[in-house]
Amino acid sequence: MSGGARDGYRAFRTIPTRWADNDAYGHVNNVVYYSWFDTAVNALLVERGLLDIRAGATIGLVVETGCRYHRSIAFPEDVEAGVRIARMGTSSVRWEVGLFTAGHAAPAAEGFFIHVYVDRASRRPAPLPPDWRAALAGLAALPSDAGG
Known part of the structure; x- marks a missing residue:
């Protein structure tokens, strides 16, 4: 987690602070x-038509964060x-x-979390569907961007 500059991130979302x-x-x-991290990533997934929070077969569970x-x-x-993707595995x-x-120019904070994508019903890891992989490909960090 040492990407630093804005140009190291692939998608942006403005989030207003609240009183x-x-x-x-x-x-x-x-x-x-941590709520901002969650909002930025999950809103991106919803907007790209990948995450259906109410009825989708695949959901992400956070297994590590920092x-x-x-x-x-x-x-x-x-x-x-x-937002960027540092690593995409089979189901994470x-x-x-x-x-x-x-x-x-530098971030006030840098965070990460790891989603393991699971079948909604069984809660068992499920491979990322091909449409997810295609839609997320452009979010991958360049080798010099990702640090952690």
């Missing part, structure tokens, strides 16, 4: 960053969540997300 995101210390609480914080974010900043994807704010 309730700030904690007693005057900045966004760390748990909110975040490195570089700079505080506070309401009323907008966050630009950059390592997603990396950089959280950027206006006026900064």
